[in-house]
Amino acid sequence: MEDLAHGSPDHPNPLRRLTLEQLRRRTSVKWRAYPEDVLPLWVAEMDVPLAEPVARAITEAVERGDTGYPAGTAYAEALASFASERWGWETLAVERTRLVPDVMLGIVEILKLVTGPDDAVVVNCPVYTPFYQFVEHMRRRIVEAPLDARLRIDLTALEDAFRQAVAGGRRAAYLLCSPHNPTGTVHTAGELAAVAALADRYRVRVVADEIHAPVVSRTARFVPYLSVPGAEGGFSVMSASKAWNLAGLKAALAVAGPAAAGDLAAMPPEVGHGPSHLGVIAHTAALRDGGAWLDAVLDGLDDNRRLLTEALVTHLPGARYRPADGTYLAWLDCRALGLGDDPAAAFLDRGRVALSSGPTFGTGGAGHVRLNLATSPELLAEAVRRMADAL
Numbered sequence: 001m002e003d004l005a006h007g008s009p010d011h012p013n014p015l016r017r018l019t020l021e022q023l024r025r026r027t028s029v030k031w032r033a034y035p036e037d038v039l040p041l042w043v044a045e046m047d048v049p050l051a052e053p054v055a056r057a058i059t060e061a062v063e064r065g066d067t068g069y070p071a072g073t074a075y076a077e078a079l080a081s082f083a084s085e086r087w088g089w090e091t092l093a094v095e096r097t098r099l100v101p102d103v104m105l106g107i108v109e110i111l112k113l114v115t116g117p118d119d120a121v122v123v124n125c126p127v128y129t130p131f132y133q134f135v136e137h138m139r140r141r142i143v144e145a146p147l148d149a150r151l152r153i154d155l156t157a158l159e160d161a162f163r164q165a166v167a168g169g170r171r172a173a174y175l176l177c178s179p180h181n182p183t184g185t186v187h188t189a190g191e192l193a194a195v196a197a198l199a200d201r202y203r204v205r206v207v208a209d210e211i212h213a214p215v216v217s218r219t220a221r222f223v224p225y226l227s228v229p230g231a232e233g234g235f236s237v238m239s240a241s242k243a244w245n246l247a248g249l250k251a252a253l254a255v256a257g258p259a260a261a262g263d264l265a266a267m268p269p270e271v272g273h274g275p276s277h278l279g280v281i282a283h284t285a286a287l288r289d290g291g292a293w294l295d296a297v298l299d300g301l302d303d304n305r306r307l308l309t310e311a312l313v314t315h316l317p318g319a320r321y322r323p324a325d326g327t328y329l330a331w332l333d334c335r336a337l338g339l340g341d342d343p344a345a346a347f348l349d350r351g352r353v354a355l356s357s358g359p360t361f362g363t364g365g366a367g368h369v370r371l372n373l374a375t376s377p378e379l380l381a382e383a384v385r386r387m388a389d390a391l
């Protein structure tokens, strides 16, 4: 293991800092949904201590009693600087952003602006389960455009879905997941430009969920959707919540392309009452001062992807895993293991390890599980041993 281990004395790998005993004291859903004997590698929370600049910012806010309502554009400014430094994206304009409570509620509010009841929302299945839940809850129809066999966007399937979505002259939206959850696929500039051209041709409004954008391997490149030619009428929803493990500190940003600014301006002001002031402070500190910590996490995730690949070859050779550059999620094809449509059920019952159930990610999810890599190498290795015991 040691030769795989990243981290330096200044920036030790945050994924190696907490013991199982410490993690079990947490009260968030990852650690409370299952009994004590279950090892939880399901929901997208990371097993890391808070980044020091973030902890300092919220501790100082608490000391000031600064726990009122959010104000100002500091979060958007921090995101614009981060986007410029990390992705070379220079045109994220603060005046085309709106503070929203979190990414999913930001998506819902944008979908309300560009579609009406019973209009279609296109998704690339298998995809993040709440896409189905939130879209159906707001009375929009899901139209699936499955990923291809390499787990990349299939432009032919997307075109078919767009055609179906706008049939009868209806308005339609495309909820792009970039990078893609659960597969970790990082879309290329060419793919995104092709998506933009297709959306333009069918008059489908693109809403890019870019919550995982900072969580891309340092050897790969994240391309913001709004930075590609032809994407001017689209939206992005971004947040520091996945990369710095801040889901409990609610805040996110909706970003409009230049041709969508008028739509975003129509978002009702009360949407901005949802994010928490402490959340805004935490997210701003993360983007502004959390870069070194994030890099240490990214290196640790690279190590974990290699470790998972090796552990599966050794203990579970029937499982297929295609390591990807984005997110801290691994999408495992378990169809050859003989565990049926929902292998997560067997892994939980017999292996006492909790993974996310493949079928909940829509068409293409049967026989698969999603595993959360954002844990220590020890717990990751233990999870694979438990999965093997379930066979």
Ligand SMILES: Cc1ncc(COP(=O)(O)O)c(C=O)c1O
Pocket: 044, 102, 103, 104, 105, 128, 177, 181, 209, 211, 212, 239, 241, 242, 247, 252
């Ligand atoms: C693709 C994607 N979108 C949205 C979310 C949820 O974000 P939020 O808690 O800000 O609504 C997640 C959480 O894992 C996610 O993976």
